[in-house]
Amino acid sequence: MQGFKSHPYIPNSVVDVQQEMLKEIGINSLEELHAEIPEEIKLKGNMNLPKPFSSEYELRRHVEGLLKKNKTCKENINFLGAGCWQHYVPAICDEINSRGEFLTAYGGEPYNDFGRFQALFEYQSLVAELVDMDVVNVPTMDGAQAAATAIRMAGRITKRNEVLVPKAMDKEKFLIMKNYCAKDLTLIKVDYDIKTGQLDIEDLNKKISEKTAAVFFENPSFLGFIEEHGQEISDIAHNAGALSVVGVDPSSLGVMIPPSQYGADIISGDLQPLGIHMNYGGGQSGFMATRDEERFVMEFPSRLFGIAPTIVEGEYGFGDVAYDRTSFGHHRHEGKEYVGTQTALWGITAGVYLATMGPVGMFELGQAIMQKSQYAIKKINAINGVKGSLFDAVSFKEFVVNFDETGKTVREINKFLIEKNIFGGKDLSKDFPELGESALYCVTEVHTKEDIDRLVAALEECVK
Structure with missing residues (x-):
């Protein structure tokens, strides 16, 4: 620290101030604070960092200049989805989640809580009503973690170590689940019908066994189609002594029955469609839901908030349910599994969204998405050499478009589209080579007829 100058962003960095503080605690240099660190791993020189800006204005201008390089949805x-979708976010969602009592309440225990526990209880109640289950957790980091946690719960409940998952799922999500479950569970992929996308029931029956803890499938699927055999899949799982775990897009539940009505024991999903901005890959959050049965409740590793009467008649409080399940406090070494930072703020946001929309709003949302996506499929399918929907199945929000007969690759097409200020669909050719030159397109309530027609015109121009 010889010759160290004051830093504009570090308090107490003036040398005289530092020396006074060091003298107060009885040492001569900052290095003495780290005497236990071996010399061979200490950084001897200065870090290769740019010089600091001398004012907040200069820093802000620099950062805004960098941000302008981003290509945004404004x-x-x-038309890109695949796990992070563009939905309309009501202004009230941002208004509520930016309030200081929510935004800064990281821990939010009773002595410093200004309604966060109640807000999360209300969120849990609203999601429980949406998915027709009794118990919902405080949010996980994202939908992939929620799915991984759900199947780990199934493994502990059944005391088995294999989980069947669909081959037609997001590769990144599969790898997250595989990594998360590597110690306890083996994931086995089940084939799908190349014509319809539906889970191959024959292959499922071949692979299920007395080792199977759960059958996991998604509805709608990652590739957009609606799984038509949900009850049959759940029945196969149950007959083998396994659980049925279903991943769901909550934005679909205004027009589709929830998985609980076709046999799901545990439901997981992403909260991002419920009032949360895309945020350049951030803004992700996941949930899990089960029936109110002890064998399920006691396997949730994350926090659950409940309501209970207080000593004041007619007054109620909100707090943790069965806190000893978790990895917090002195129970950490005995917890079901470790759960770190959670996305409680996004749970509150999702609760605000659901309360604002209500049952009628969620129905209208789902209806608009279905109508607009079906219109897009019809118009794209009319383009010479393009298949507007590769699978012979009903889709919700997302659908696979195939370009094999055009002689062009998805990469070439997407490059052309971006020149027209259009984000094309996710290129599936690497993760799903059996689908050829295909892309996953997404249409939500934010797309107008003019937006879809503009996409169709650009595709026609590209492939002619």
Whole structure:
């Protein structure tokens, strides 16, 4: 620290101030604070960092200049989904989640809680009503973690170590689940019908066994189609002594029955469609839901908030349910599994969204998505050499478009589209080579007829 100068962003960095503080605690240099660290791993020189800006204004201008390089959905029409979807976010969602008592309440225990526990209880109640289950957790980091946690719960409940998952799922999500479950569970992929996308029931029957803890499938699927055999899949799982675990897109539940009505024991999903911005890959959050049965409740590793009467008649409080399940406090070494930072703020946001929309709003949302996506499929399918929907199945929000007969690759097409200020669909050719030159397109309530027609015109121009 010889010759160290004051830093504009570090308090107490003036040398005289530092020396006074060091003298107070009885040492001569900052290095003495780290005397236990071996010399061979200490950084001897200065870090290769740019010089600091001398004012907040200069820093802000620099950062805004960098951000301008981003291509956003404000100046481009977006048809890209695949796990992070563009939905309309009501202004009230941002208004509530930016309030200081929620935004800064990381821990939010009773002595410093200004309604966070109640807000999360209300969120849990609203999601429980949406998915027709009794118990919902405080949010996980994202939908992939929620799915991984759900099947780990199934493994502990059944005391088995294999889980069957669909081959037609997001590769990144599969790898997250595989990594998360590597110690306890083996994931086995089940084939799908190449014509319909539906889970191959024959292959499922071949692979299920007395080792199977759960059958996991998604509805709608990652590739957009609606799984038509949900009850049959759940029955096969149950007959083998396994659990049925279903991943769901909550934005579909205004027009589709929830998985609980076709045999799901545990439901997981992403909260991002419920009032949460895309945020350049951030803004992710996941949930899990089960029936109110002890064998399920006691396997949730994350926090659950409940309501209970207080000593004041007619007054109620909100707090943790069966806190000893978790990895917090002195129970950490005995917890079901470790759960770190959670996305409680996004749970509150999802609760605000659901309360704002209500049952009628969720129905209208689902209806608009279905109508607009079906219109897009019809118009794209009319383009010479393009298959607007590769699978012979009903889709919700997302659908697979195949370009094999055009002689062009998805990469070439997407490059052309971006020149037209359009984000094309996710390229599936690497993760799903059996689908050829195909892309996953997404249409939500934010897309207008003019947006879809503009996409169709650009595709026609590209492939002619």
